[in-house]
Amino acid sequence: LNLRSSDLAESFKGAFERQKFTKYKTQKVLELSQATTQGFEANVLKYLKHQSGRIANPWFKPMIFLPGKSAGDPWHCLPLCEENLPIHLQERASHVLKRTQKVCGNAVVVGSEEYANAEEGAYTC
Numbered sequence: 001l002n003l004r005s006s007d008l009a010e011s012f013k014g015a016f017e018r019q020k021f022t023k024y025k026t027q028k029v030l031e032l033s034q035a036t037t038q039g040f041e042a043n044v045l046k047y048l049k050h051q052s053g054r055i056a057n058p059w060f061k062p063m064i065f066l067p068g069k070s071a072g073d074p075w076h077c078l079p080l081c082e083e084n085l086p087i088h089l090q091e092r093a094s095h096v097l098k099r100t101q102k103v104c105g106n107a108v109v110v111g112s113e114e115y116a117n118a119e120e121g122a123y124t125c
Contacts, residue, residue: 002040009034041089048082048093 003009012032019030037046047062055061058079065075066084078084082093 002043041092044080044085044089045093045096047080049096052081 001012003012016030017032020026021028021030035043037043044064052061058081061079061081063077064080064084065077066086068074068076082090082097085093
């Protein structure tokens with residue numbers, strides 16, 4: 001999970017730390033810890049650099065949530081691939097990956113930034 005503030009992270013941890021999975025027959029409890037890589041951009045670039053080639057079907061990749069076109073619009077749930085990122089992050093990813101091949105879809109405009117995604121492939125959240 002990429003929680004957008006430290007207050008939200010603390011609240012999440014307070015709600016779920018040491019909880020048991022009651023639907024399963026196990027004695028394990030949930031233990032939460034801070035990830036080594038912090039922030040959406042850093043995690044996206046790390047995934048694209050090290051893991052993105054392992055999964056060919058984009059709908060089996062991790063999912064990202066992007067805001068709708070205007071305030072109050074539903075968010076879109078898309079597979080994590082270079083083409084579904086905001087343009088500024090696509091450019092950073094291309095430099096890090098040293099490639100320009102696209103594998104997930106066609107560009108569309110969402111909000112004030114252009115995202116690439118096949119419109120019929122986006123889930124509304």
